[in-house]
Amino acid sequence: MGKIVIIGAGMGGLAAAIRLAVAGHSVEVFEKNEEEGGKLNRLERGGFRWDTGPSLITMPFVYQELFEAAGRKLEDYVSMVPVDPVCRYSWPDGTMLDASDSVGRMTAALEKLNPKDVRAYFRFMAYSRRLYDLTAGPFLFNGINHWRDFLKLNPLTAFKLDPFRTVHQAVKSYFRDPHLVQLFDRYATYNGSSPYQAPATLNIIPYVELGMGGWYIRGGLYELARAYRRLAGELGVQVHFGPEFGVEEIVVRRGQAVGVRLANRQEIAADRVIANTDVAYTEKNLLPARKRWFHRPQKPGKSAGLEPSCSGFVLFLGLDRQYPQLAHHNIFFSQDYAAEFDQIFNLRQPPFDPTIYVCWTGLADPQHAPAGKSNLFVLVNVPYLSEAFDWEAPGAARAYRDLIVKHLENFGLAGLSAALEVEEWLTPVDLARRYNADRGAIYGVSSNSRFSAFLRPPNRSRHFKNLYYVGGSTHPGGGVPLVTLSAKIVAGLIAQDEAKRPA
Numbered sequence: 001m002g003k004i005v006i007i008g009a010g011m012g013g014l015a016a017a018i019r020l021a022v023a024g025h026s027v028e029v030f031e032k033n034e035e036e037g038g039k040l041n042r043l044e045r046g047g048f049r050w051d052t053g054p055s056l057i058t059m060p061f062v063y064q065e066l067f068e069a070a071g072r073k074l075e076d077y078v079s080m081v082p083v084d085p086v087c088r089y090s091w092p093d094g095t096m097l098d099a100s101d102s103v104g105r106m107t108a109a110l111e112k113l114n115p116k117d118v119r120a121y122f123r124f125m126a127y128s129r130r131l132y133d134l135t136a137g138p139f140l141f142n143g144i145n146h147w148r149d150f151l152k153l154n155p156l157t158a159f160k161l162d163p164f165r166t167v168h169q170a171v172k173s174y175f176r177d178p179h180l181v182q183l184f185d186r187y188a189t190y191n192g193s194s195p196y197q198a199p200a201t202l203n204i205i206p207y208v209e210l211g212m213g214g215w216y217i218r219g220g221l222y223e224l225a226r227a228y229r230r231l232a233g234e235l236g237v238q239v240h241f242g243p244e245f246g247v248e249e250i251v252v253r254r255g256q257a258v259g260v261r262l263a264n265r266q267e268i269a270a271d272r273v274i275a276n277t278d279v280a281y282t283e284k285n286l287l288p289a290r291k292r293w294f295h296r297p298q299k300p301g302k303s304a305g306l307e308p309s310c311s312g313f314v315l316f317l318g319l320d321r322q323y324p325q326l327a328h329h330n331i332f333f334s335q336d337y338a339a340e341f342d343q344i345f346n347l348r349q350p351p352f353d354p355t356i357y358v359c360w361t362g363l364a365d366p367q368h369a370p371a372g373k374s375n376l377f378v379l380v381n382v383p384y385l386s387e388a389f390d391w392e393a394p395g396a397a398r399a400y401r402d403l404i405v406k407h408l409e410n411f412g413l414a415g416l417s418a419a420l421e422v423e424e425w426l427t428p429v430d431l432a433r434r435y436n437a438d439r440g441a442i443y444g445v446s447s448n449s450r451f452s453a454f455l456r457p458p459n460r461s462r463h464f465k466n467l468y469y470v471g472g473s474t475h476p477g478g479g480v481p482l483v484t485l486s487a488k489i490v491a492g493l494i495a496q497d498e499a500k501r502p503a
């Protein structure tokens with residue numbers, strides 16, 4: 001078994017380190033920041049605590065299986081608790097709905113909102129589950145690493161994946177109530193895409209959340225990053241943190257990755273290199289100039305199907321009070337969803353009437369805020385970085401923060417502005433700088449064209465031998481469960497490649 005170097009200690013990088021250490025490799029991870037978890041990070045200030053990235057965990061079996069592969073039990077490392085309601089939805093016309101993975105509670109909530117759509121919900125969930133059953137094996141658990149992988153699909157199956165309609169077209173064919181259309185359209189944003197452009201295949205996500213449930217990690221989601229790092233350490237993985245351990249170059253000789261060069265000028269030799277860094281960033285900054293297939297010239301304003309996912313503008317609010325009308329996860333919808341996505345993906349401007357997500361972990365973990373106070377994480381989908389909007393222009397971020405606070409006050413969080421005790425924000429520029437996320441994208445590449453969900457950059461480099469990619473910008477996609485699955489795919493590819501090596 002050879003020596004493996006991993007660039008980045010995000011959830012994908014750490015999960016790959018765990019898998020490969022279990023397989024008997026010697027593994028070293030180099031992370032430019034001071035902590036593990038990448039985008040799954042946390043912030044503490046003035047007695048308040050927030051997770052700064054992911055807030056909702058799905059597919060718990062993915063993490064259980066990772067720990068089991070190492071002979072451990074996930075519950076010895078973190079406590080995963082179901083969240084019910086999974087999300088509280090509010091609309092500008094005063095309509096509200098608590099979505100639940102409990103069939104009884106969901107049916108009751110739908111009966112109240114619009115009895116005509118109760119049956120539609122069950123038909124839609126059956127369709128969503130069918131999509132999951134069809135895609136999970138070939139795409140989520142195995143990845144697409146060669147065009148031949150497509151041939152394994154029965155053509156009839158490919159048709160059943162519903163790639164010719166958009167998410168919105170399919171959702172609209174089930175529901176009559178516009179509130180429910182908007183609610184189910186929103187799932188396209190779980191991988192940073194627009195429901196008006198992404199293929200209906202993404203309608204697997206409602207089943208993943210409402211069929212399998214939404215989860216929280218006691219203490220905050222950052223505990224999961226700590227657990228991955230702890231397990232990697234127990235398995236003998238060496239993880240180096242700090243700017244001096246940032247990778248500046250993947251060393252390539254005769255078309256093969258043979259190691260990395262660090263910011264401290266040290267060169268580390270390796271039999272194989274895994275980049276947990278964003279593929280676009282890696283191709284542009286860490287690899288030799290030739291063969292940058294990902295960055296072939298494109299028409300201005302147009303991308304060859306590999307458009308970054310949307311980015312996010314996040315507020316971390318420490319309030320001197322609580323709002324009892326809030327659940328753990330809350331969505332405050334915009335008036336005109338199509339206009340919102342037109343602004344994000346076509347005009348590349350932060351929407352002036354945004355859908356706002358609010359997470360209040362203090363409800364599950366009261367120690368996340370001083371007694372009687374609350375810690376709110378507020379996220380709005382905004383475009384990836386482009387010349388169309390400058391977050392660093394004087395007052396730009398502040399003005400957008402004011403707009404969001406005003407919207408939330410209009411939605412009934414009266415006195416929000418006056419209740420602010422501590423406040424910070426994170427812009428797409430911060431995401432790009434902190435994590436080298438290509439143009440500040442949250443989920444790597446979007447799925448905003450018919451086949452882009454299947455055509456993400458592969459986990460095994462097409463151009464350099466012994467180079468692999470793990471994480472949100474490669475297969476199977478963004479989000480903590482998928483990047484954890486991508487580590488399993490990479491470990492499987494390395495096992496295949498090792499088997500081909502002469503003894």
Ligand SMILES: Cc1cc2nc3c(=O)[nH]c(=O)nc-3n(C[C@H](O)[C@H](O)[C@H](O)COP(=O)(O)OP(=O)(O)OC[C@H]3O[C@@H](n4cnc5c(N)ncnc54)[C@H](O)[C@@H]3O)c2cc1C
Pocket residue numbers: 007008009010011012013030031032033036037038039040052053054055056057058245246247248276277278312314379431434435436437442443470471472473477478479480481483
């Ligand atoms: C605001 C926000 C909300 C989100 N909400 C959710 C959610 O609710 N549920 C969910 O499942 N997902 C959510 N996500 C997405 C999720 O965080 C990501 O898909 C996932 O964490 C990505 O993991 P990763 O391993 O691919 O990469 P990253 O987390 O990007 O990790 C890459 C690591 O590489 C390091 N690195 C970069 N360049 C170098 C270099 N040159 N040398 C060394 N190290 C380097 C970075 O510092 C980073 O630590 C959210 C993300 C954000 C930002």
